[in-house]
Amino acid sequence: MVLLAGCTTAGRSATPATPAAVATTGCAARVDTGSLPDWADAGFSGDARIAHVLGAKGDIVAVLFGHPLAVGRTEGPTNKILWVARPAATPSADAGAPASLVITATLDGTATRATREVAGGPGPSIIDLPQAGCWHLDLRWSGRTDTMDLVYGPA
DSSP: OOOSSSOOOSOOOEOOOGGOOOOOOOOOOOOOOOOOOOOOTTTTSSSOOOEEOTTSSSEEEEETTOOSOOEEESSOOOOOEEEEEESSSSSSGGGGOSSSSSEEEEETSSSEEEEETTTSSSEEEEEEOSSEEEEEEEETTTEEEEEEEEEEEEE
């Protein structure tokens, strides 16, 4: 197992999105409990099987140590997520871009939006969101982007 240290949720905010930004496309969250992609399994031993969600473009994976994710949890595991980015095809694509992973989350079917930031880019984090439901995540790091849906249940 990997130890998570230096988790952060800096840059918290929750604001309504503009109506044009609200997407009601349904929830495409698909938690896989099989093996991680080869490019994301560094630090894991053997054929590690753990809950994870792959980004829509396949450029990032959210390893869910706190599965299932929950809102307002007072007991049990936190919403620990290890973000692992696929290595960039060309290192120059990342040059000059901010190092942080910026997550813009929109609750499906609503104008509720929350922004979270993982300092230093993809890595260990605790990502808490304000309401239960399906969240559409827009992920931006090092000049790259991907999207995914994550479901947060009630505590």
